[in-house]
Amino acid sequence: xxxxxxxxxxxxxxxxxxxxxxxxxxxxxxxxxxxxxxxxxxxxxxxxxxxxxxxxxxxxxxxxxxxxxxxxxxxxxxxxxxxxxxxxxxxxxxxxxxxxxxxxxxxxxxxxxxxxxxxxxxxxxxxxxxxxxxxxxxxxxxxxxxxxxxxxxxxxxxxxxxxxxxxxxxxxxxxxxxxxxxxxxxxxxxxxxxxxxxxxxxxxxxxxxxxxxxxxxxxxxxxxxxxxxxxxxxxxxxxxxxxxxxxxxxxxxxxxxxxxxxxxxxxxxxxxxxxxxxxxxxxxxxxxxxxxxxxxxxxxxxxxxxxxxxxxxxxxxxxxxxxxxxxxxxxxxxxxxxxxxxxxxxxxxxxxxxxxxxxxxxxxxxxxxxxxx
Amino acid sequence: xxxxxxxxxxxxxxxxxxxxxxxxxxxxxxxxxxxxxxxxxxxxxxxxxxxxxxxxxxxxxxxxxxxxxxxxxxxxxxxxxxxxxxxxxxxxxxxxxxxxxxxxxxxxxxxxxxxxxxxxxxxxxxxxxxxxxxxxxxxxxxxxxxxxxxxxxxxxxxxxxxxxxxxxxxxxxxxxxxxxxxxxxxxxxxxxxxxxxxxxxxxxxxxxxxxxxxxxxxxxxxxxxxxxxxxxxxxxxxxxxxxxxxxxxxxxxxxxxxxxxxxxxxxxxxxxxxxxxxxxxxxxxxxxxxxxxxxxxxxxxxxxxxxxxxxxxxxxxxxxxxxxxxxxxxxxxxxxxxxxxxxxxxxxxxxxxxxxxxxxxxxxxxxxxxxxx
Numbered sequence: 001x002x003x004x005x006x007x008x009x010x011x012x013x014x015x016x017x018x019x020x021x022x023x024x025x026x027x028x029x030x031x032x033x034x035x036x037x038x039x040x041x042x043x044x045x046x047x048x049x050x051x052x053x054x055x056x057x058x059x060x061x062x063x064x065x066x067x068x069x070x071x072x073x074x075x076x077x078x079x080x081x082x083x084x085x086x087x088x089x090x091x092x093x094x095x096x097x098x099x100x101x102x103x104x105x106x107x108x109x110x111x112x113x114x115x116x117x118x119x120x121x122x123x124x125x126x127x128x129x130x131x132x133x134x135x136x137x138x139x140x141x142x143x144x145x146x147x148x149x150x151x152x153x154x155x156x157x158x159x160x161x162x163x164x165x166x167x168x169x170x171x172x173x174x175x176x177x178x179x180x181x182x183x184x185x186x187x188x189x190x191x192x193x194x195x196x197x198x199x200x201x202x203x204x205x206x207x208x209x210x211x212x213x214x215x216x217x218x219x220x221x222x223x224x225x226x227x228x229x230x231x232x233x234x235x236x237x238x239x240x241x242x243x244x245x246x247x248x249x250x251x252x253x254x255x256x257x258x259x260x261x262x263x264x265x266x267x268x269x270x271x272x273x274x275x276x277x278x279x280x281x282x283x284x285x286x287x288x289x290x291x292x293x294x295x296x297x298x299x300x301x302x303x304x305x306x307x308x309x310x311x312x313x314x315x316x317x318x319x320x321x322x323x324x325x326x327x328x329x330x331x332x333x334x335x336x337x338x339x340x341x342x343x344x345x346x347x348x349x350x351x352x353x354x355x356x357x358x359x360x361x362x363x364x365x366x367x368x369x370x371x372x373x
Numbered sequence: 374x375x376x377x378x379x380x381x382x383x384x385x386x387x388x389x390x391x392x393x394x395x396x397x398x399x400x401x402x403x404x405x406x407x408x409x410x411x412x413x414x415x416x417x418x419x420x421x422x423x424x425x426x427x428x429x430x431x432x433x434x435x436x437x438x439x440x441x442x443x444x445x446x447x448x449x450x451x452x453x454x455x456x457x458x459x460x461x462x463x464x465x466x467x468x469x470x471x472x473x474x475x476x477x478x479x480x481x482x483x484x485x486x487x488x489x490x491x492x493x494x495x496x497x498x499x500x501x502x503x504x505x506x507x508x509x510x511x512x513x514x515x516x517x518x519x520x521x522x523x524x525x526x527x528x529x530x531x532x533x534x535x536x537x538x539x540x541x542x543x544x545x546x547x548x549x550x551x552x553x554x555x556x557x558x559x560x561x562x563x564x565x566x567x568x569x570x571x572x573x574x575x576x577x578x579x580x581x582x583x584x585x586x587x588x589x590x591x592x593x594x595x596x597x598x599x600x601x602x603x604x605x606x607x608x609x610x611x612x613x614x615x616x617x618x619x620x621x622x623x624x625x626x627x628x629x630x631x632x633x634x635x636x637x638x639x640x641x642x643x644x645x646x647x648x649x650x651x652x653x654x655x656x657x658x659x660x661x662x663x664x665x666x667x668x669x670x671x672x673x674x675x676x677x678x679x680x681x682x683x684x685x686x687x688x689x690x691x692x693x694x695x696x697x698x699x700x701x702x703x704x705x706x707x708x709x710x711x712x713x714x715x716x717x718x719x720x721x722x723x724x725x726x727x728x729x730x731x732x733x734x735x736x737x738x739x740x741x742x743x744x745x746x
Contacts, residue, residue, distance in 0.1 A: 069693040
């Protein structure tokens with residue numbers, strides 16, 4: 001089946017909305033945070049641990065799986081769910097972002113993109129059709145259109161050409177999409193330019209996708225202000241009965257600001273990446289367990305957290321594991337950090353329900369960032 | 374309480390015996406394989422996963438925990454069990470083996486050993502008293518005496534001096550041991566020399582420890598034949614009501630040969646180390662999942678295995694994880710490899726019970742090593 005978005009409640013004071021997404025693997029509440037399993041595994045975690053932190057949809061990467069193990073291996077395994085033992089919904093990105101961020105140098109043509117395999121240097125060519133064909137074989141529940149992801153600093157002229165090309169690519173991808181149980185989302189681009197975001201949103205929606213995402217917002221060279229504006233410029237043109245997905249965003253404040261501007265789903269590698277570096281989200285801010293002050297801190301990472309790591313382990317132990325390069329440390333912190341963002345979305349949903357999202361933001365920013373807004 | 378060994382049954386055709394070890398954390402059947410958690414974590418695994426593969430005692434390393442996080446941190450955490458969230462029995466080694474294998478160069482005196490910290494090059498000094506003091510603070514259930522581990526190639530004269538020194542060190546360690554709930558085991562040394570093994574065994578037993586181990590048998594330069602002989606030279610002098618522990622041994626055939634010669638417990642890093650390199654034990658031999666032939670092998674690692682990895686994942690998927698350097702791969706293989714050795718000891722106990730251990734060996738060697746004996 002195609003995913004179906006059901007609007008439950010619109011918050012009184014913001015653009016935020018409570019919804020439910022129906023998928024092949026059950027119905028899930030939004031706003032939602034999706035953990036990232038780049039290589040058909042959410043780094044260090046088992047599927048049971050993902051369920052345990054209340055994960056809904058997870059994301060996996062077309063580019064990585066295309067290169068290794070190859071989409072045919074996943075296809076012959078019976079699809080990505082069976083391959084990785086995950087009986088929840090999966091969204092695959094299109095590979096566009098990875099081609100433009102990992103695989104340099106590249107050569108963009110109307111037909112597609114030539115680039116170097118980041119693993120072995122081989123010259124490769126990815127087209128909108130190929131991206132969709134790979135995703136059809138991976139058999140994810142939601143596929144993404146193949147798009148160009150130019151830097152936010154690209155000038156208006158280049159961005160205009162890019163947005164137009166991405167629209168042509170979106171149409172080409174949709175034309176070859178051939179998987180009845182898989183939904184296909186369109187991606188709105190346009191960088192920081194209001195007219196281009198509007199143009200991209202309107203034209204992408206005309207192509208009639210099963211959902212829409214706002215791309216090009218997690219680039220290194222983009223300011224938070226530009227990101228928030230890109231959402232504001234795009235969202236008004238997305239039909240209310242379709243899912244709105246902000247790609248690659250997972251910093252707590254950006255999730256809140258995204259929800260306030262009408263976003264339903266988010267994904268980011270941040271919680272697992274931070275974990276590998278010994279960092280943890282807590283309700284009173286991000287902490288670095290490598291800091292000497294935690295050497296004999298026998299309290300949990302966050303005393304307000306209900307995750308497995310916080311129930312059974314201390315900062316001192318996890319610090320020891322991280323210092324000793326023991327992967328069980330990254331595993332405990334990944335569980336915790338993912339749970340933190342998912343718990344955030346649970347609290348956000350409660351706040352939307354009660355029309356108290358701005359109060360939630362004020363309290364969160366005060367406690368987490370120690371700032372008054 | 375001190376551990377208590379209860380002899381249940383002596384196999385008719387060999388020196389093998391079925392027993393039960395009573396510990397602070399329950400009673401466990403022997404022969405037993407102990408997974409190794411060097412740095413207060415069995416690499417990649419949670420305590421729940423260790424229970425799930427039916428682990429009994431686990432081993433942790435005094436040398437590593439002394440250097441990092443330091444025995445005082447563990448002590449202040451409430452001991453090693455609480456620090457690492459393990460409510461089963463723990464045996465700590467003495468640090469002797471690590472000092473002699475990791476921390477070169479070293480300078481052996483009657484008082485103790487000067488050596489370099491393998492992490493930062495600092496000059497350190499470890500004595501029998503210090504080793505016991507550290508282990509008392511770690512609060513393991515079984516502590517080991519501090520011993521010298523000379524290479525198997527050491528000449529008779531050196532080995533004799535070494536065995537005598539180790540005996541003096543054992544007495545000094547025992548004299549300062551001060552932890553009512555912790556047992557202390559003596560270590561029999563003597564390399565490949567029958568007279569020295571006999572001497573070491575008799576003199577160590579005179580010191581009256583709570584159990585005895587046979588050390589110096591997992592040295593790189595020792596032949597299997599020397600190892601088996603070292604056991605045969607030592608075991609007759611160990612009282613029947615005490616646990617017999619063969620240190621650092623985990624190769625399947627060596628476990629079987631050890632049991633046949635009267636050994637009760639074993640430990641080895643082999644299952645987790647093999648896992649990190651993509652290797653798996655199977656009932657028909659060891660396999661390397663990096664091998665191209667497993668790329669589309671959608672069968673479990675071992676179709677006779679009952680572990681979590683074999684229940685839910687395929688060779689193709691685990692191969693992909695190992696190729697992609699995803700730690701969930703090493704985790705699945707660690708679960709499997711540890712379960713394999715523990716299941717082996719379960720089968721061995723059944724064979725002892727039925728006085729069929731030699732038949733078990735014959736069948737195992739045929740299936741696993743493809744050899745007739």
